[in-house]
Amino acid sequence: MKKVIINIIITLGIVVACDIIVGLVGDKLLKSTPDVGTLQADAYQAIFKKKADVLILGSSRARHTYNPQIIADSTGLTAYNAGIDGHGMNYALIVLQSFLERCKPQVVVLDACAAMVTDEWLNNSIDDVKYFYGLNVPLTNYVSKHGTWQLRTKLHSNLYRLNSSITWIAKARMLSTNDCNGFEPQFGNLVDTTIINFTDFEINDIQVKCFEQIIETCNNNDIKLIVYIAPSLEVTAKFQEWIKAFCNDNGVLLHDYGCDPYFFNNRNKYFNDSDHLNNDGATIMTNHVISDINNSR
Amino acid sequence: MLINSIGFWIFFSVVILVYYLTRNYRWQNAWLAITSLAFYGYVSIKLLALFVLIIAFYYGLAIGVEKKKCNTPISAKWLKITGVCAGIGILIYFKYLNFFIAEFSSLLTGIGFTINAGTLNIIAPLGISYFTFKLISYIVDVANGKIQAEHDIVKFTAFVAFFPTLMSGPIDRATTFLPQLNKVRQLLPCNISDGALRILWGFFMKACIADRIAPYTDAIFNNMSHHNASSIALASVLYLIQMYTDFAGYSHMAIGVGQLLGLTVTENFKQPFFAVNGGDFWRRWHMSLSYWLRDYIYIPLGGSRCSKLRSYFNVMVTFIVCGAWHGANWTYIIFGAHHGLWVIISRIMKVPREKLEKKHYSLKNATWFKSLRIAINFVVCCVGAMYFRANSFSDIIVAWRKWLSKDWGAPFLEATVPLFTFGLLSILIMIYKEHQDEYNGKAHFMHSSTKAISLVCIALTIVFIILTGALESSSFIYVQF
Numbered sequence: 001m002k003k004v005i006i007n008i009i010i011t012l013g014i015v016v017a018c019d020i021i022v023g024l025v026g027d028k029l030l031k032s033t034p035d036v037g038t039l040q041a042d043a044y045q046a047i048f049k050k051k052a053d054v055l056i057l058g059s060s061r062a063r064h065t066y067n068p069q070i071i072a073d074s075t076g077l078t079a080y081n082a083g084i085d086g087h088g089m090n091y092a093l094i095v096l097q098s099f100l101e102r103c104k105p106q107v108v109v110l111d112a113c114a115a116m117v118t119d120e121w122l123n124n125s126i127d128d129v130k131y132f133y134g135l136n137v138p139l140t141n142y143v144s145k146h147g148t149w150q151l152r153t154k155l156h157s158n159l160y161r162l163n164s165s166i167t168w169i170a171k172a173r174m175l176s177t178n179d180c181n182g183f184e185p186q187f188g189n190l191v192d193t194t195i196i197n198f199t200d201f202e203i204n205d206i207q208v209k210c211f212e213q214i215i216e217t218c219n220n221n222d223i224k225l226i227v228y229i230a231p232s233l234e235v236t237a238k239f240q241e242w243i244k245a246f247c248n249d250n251g252v253l254l255h256d257y258g259c260d261p262y263f264f265n266n267r268n269k270y271f272n273d274s275d276h277l278n279n280d281g282a283t284i285m286t287n288h289v290i291s292d293i294n295n296s297r
Numbered sequence: 298m299l300i301n302s303i304g305f306w307i308f309f310s311v312v313i314l315v316y317y318l319t320r321n322y323r324w325q326n327a328w329l330a331i332t333s334l335a336f337y338g339y340v341s342i343k344l345l346a347l348f349v350l351i352i353a354f355y356y357g358l359a360i361g362v363e364k365k366k367c368n369t370p371i372s373a374k375w376l377k378i379t380g381v382c383a384g385i386g387i388l389i390y391f392k393y394l395n396f397f398i399a400e401f402s403s404l405l406t407g408i409g410f411t412i413n414a415g416t417l418n419i420i421a422p423l424g425i426s427y428f429t430f431k432l433i434s435y436i437v438d439v440a441n442g443k444i445q446a447e448h449d450i451v452k453f454t455a456f457v458a459f460f461p462t463l464m465s466g467p468i469d470r471a472t473t474f475l476p477q478l479n480k481v482r483q484l485l486p487c488n489i490s491d492g493a494l495r496i497l498w499g500f501f502m503k504a505c506i507a508d509r510i511a512p513y514t515d516a517i518f519n520n521m522s523h524h525n526a527s528s529i530a531l532a533s534v535l536y537l538i539q540m541y542t543d544f545a546g547y548s549h550m551a552i553g554v555g556q557l558l559g560l561t562v563t564e565n566f567k568q569p570f571f572a573v574n575g576g577d578f579w580r581r582w583h584m585s586l587s588y589w590l591r592d593y594i595y596i597p598l599g600g601s602r603c604s605k606l607r608s609y610f611n612v613m614v615t616f617i618v619c620g621a622w623h624g625a626n627w628t629y630i631i632f633g634a635h636h637g638l639w640v641i642i643s644r645i646m647k648v649p650r651e652k653l654e655k656k657h658y659s660l661k662n663a664t665w666f667k668s669l670r671i672a673i674n675f676v677v678c679c680v681g682a683m684y685f686r687a688n689s690f691s692d693i694i695v696a697w698r699k700w701l702s703k704d705w706g707a708p709f710l711e712a713t714v715p716l717f718t719f720g721l722l723s724i725l726i727m728i729y730k731e732h733q734d735e736y737n738g739k740a741h742f743m744h745s746s747t748k749a750i751s752l753v754c755i756a757l758t759i760v761f762i763i764l765t766g767a768l769e770s771s772s773f774i775y776v777q778f
Contacts, residue, residue: 001484001486003486004486004489004490007490007748007752010752011752011755011756011759012756014752014753014756014757015756015759015760018756018757018760019760022760022764127769150303157763159760159763159764160763160768162764163763163764163765163766163768164715164719164764164765164767166718166764166765167714167715167718167719168714171714
């Protein structure tokens with residue numbers, strides 16, 4: 001039995017040593033991740049590096065809709081699109097709080113959709129950016145507050161924190177630098193133009209709390225917050241009603257283009273797929289944002 | 298509560314602690330029975346009463362069979378038949394009734410009768426396919442005098458409800474398992490190290506291979522008509538590997554947990570990808586089921602001690618039952634028939650192959666010839682895996698249409714970076730280990746006789762699993778059966 005215990009201690013010793021080494025090497029590689037436009041590389045840029053006057057937050061709909069270059073050219077303000085596929089209000093809050101550690105944006109454009117305030121994407125924010133746990137204060141605080149005890153325990157291990165990161169770090173190093181500032185244009189045209197109506201909508205308390213915190217953070221830092229609903233053929237009427245009431249109650253400006261007739265009537269021209277605009281649609285939508293920013297100045 | 302979840306390991310820690318604190322085998326059995334029923338109740342509290350009722354029924358029935366055996370053998374035979382029929386009846390009611398209703402109604406509709414046959418809202422008890430087979434084999438063995446009826450209901454409950462094998466097997470036999478419960482189990486160093494290594498290797502198979510492959514095979518098989526022939530072929534190959542690593546991973550963990558409790562659980566797999574024909578494959582794949590089917594279906598039907606044609610019929614019936622055991626779906630029956638046919642073909646081919654080997658003596662030991670036979674068997678099994686995974690019979694037709702057409706473009710490879718990096722590397726590690734296990738008798742890898750190599754291999758396997766595995770514990774394929 002004594003031998004078994006010694007063997008267990010030696011094995012654990014090797015694992016702990018590997019954990020420390022992987023942590024040191026992994027963090028060094030993470031901190032030198034180039035800006036290449038992949039999902040995790042963009043998350044790293046948004047959380048640790050970028051500075052901008054106009055910060056765009058949201059999901060893939062934000063990522064494919066608002067072009068920071070056009071905003072910068074038209075308003076003279078620097079802009080960065082921190083929208084990432086499949087992420088909700090919790091991720092948007094983490095990015096905003098991280099941004100404020102470096103600079104204070106003048107305007108925050110928040111693109112909202114139903115999945116951002118339900119539990120559909122609740123765990124993505126931790127799964128996709130857990131690599132930065134311990135390196136980023138807002139993320140660490142969020143996990144401490146909302147993460148399960150199992151997750152908090154597992155995240156003490158560098159091996160767990162950096163699980164599966166080797167592929168995207170290596171991939172980021174093989175790609176050339178991207179200067180789209182988080183924006184990812186899409187160039188397809190929609191074939192099936194059917195409008196899909198979703199009836200299920202149930203808010204998630206954590207996501208709504210994060211939404212409230214975004215509003216509060218913007219108010220406290222004197223940042224202009226404008227909420228958008230980008231055009232989509234996937235319509236959740238209950239969400240649109242809810243967010244209208246929510247923004248009204250919290251004194252936030254909301255521009256609902258969700259079922260905008262102009263986009264709907266030209267849907268095979270401006271949509272890439274049922275939930276995302278193509279580059280032409282994105283340019284029109286970005287111009288709406290520019291006029292709203294100009295009006296608010 | 299899955300075996301690869303944190304919850305299970307917390308539960309198991311409590312179980313093992315109390316288990317070894319009690320130094321009396323009766324208390325150990327009682328603790329095992331209580332915790333196994335608690336485990337069942339935690340997963341499915343509604344069906345716990347039914348499960349206990351079934352255990353009690355078979356407990357009483359076996360005692361009845363034993364008593365009648367000496368005085369009135371005919372009554373004992375009828376009691377045995379009752380036990381077998383009750384097991385089959387439970388399976389039919391909970392697993393197949395809705396299937397029969399739907400098929401019967403579509404048959405009637407097909408011949409012109411319009412009936413409105415709804416389906417029944419039946420929830421199948423957890424692990425039903427496993428424990429009913431355990432109980433049927435128990436009652437048959439008692440009736441055949443292979444084992445005495447168990448008079449200790451606590452011990453009997455511990456055997457039937459043994460929690461590591463409750464959800465996904467292996468299907469233990471009373472003949473091998475019950476005698477182990479007659480003596481006190483002690484925490485032996487060899488059990489700790491062997492058990493822990495089996496669990497570790499099971500985790501590796503599940504997290505680093507099966508769960509890495511799953512997103513790809515799901516994407517293809519859930520949308521078969523949108524993918525080309527090469528994507529379906531690649532998904533079929535990967536699904537066979539996924540099926541193996543998922544189920545063998547579970548089996549390794551269950552056997553490892555059993556070892557930590559001082560109990561030997563039946564082996565379920567033995568390097569199946571090195572099988573050279575259909576028969577050989579089923580002697581290595583899901584062994585606890587295939588040997589069960591051999592002993593309780595194939596041999597009672599006459600086995601191979603009859604005419605060739607009759608023995609082929611017996612093989613086919615056995616494999617159709619094997620397919621149907623997996624679930625109420627034509628895809629499973631086709632899977633069974635496919636393997637039955639392959640076993641029959643392998644048998645038919647045996648004579649010409651042996652003649653060929655006699656004529657060209659070098660063939661028998663030629664590596665290329667053996668490799669060719671392994672490769673052919675693997676391809677046939679991949680087609681079987683496609684039948685197994687296909688969502689419906691029409692999907693099987695779609696796959697064959699694509700394979701027979703000219704739709705052989707580049708396979709779908711979107712979002713497959715983790716699969717073709719970590720997953721592929723893990724598959725290579727597994728193949729290397731299995732190759733060594735199959736052809737090199739020496740202890741190697743984590744079992745190396747050189748302590749330093751062994752410890753480093755164990756530590757690096759842990760590191761590899763945590764760093765590259767798909768760690769969000771997902772369900773096992775065979776839990777649904």
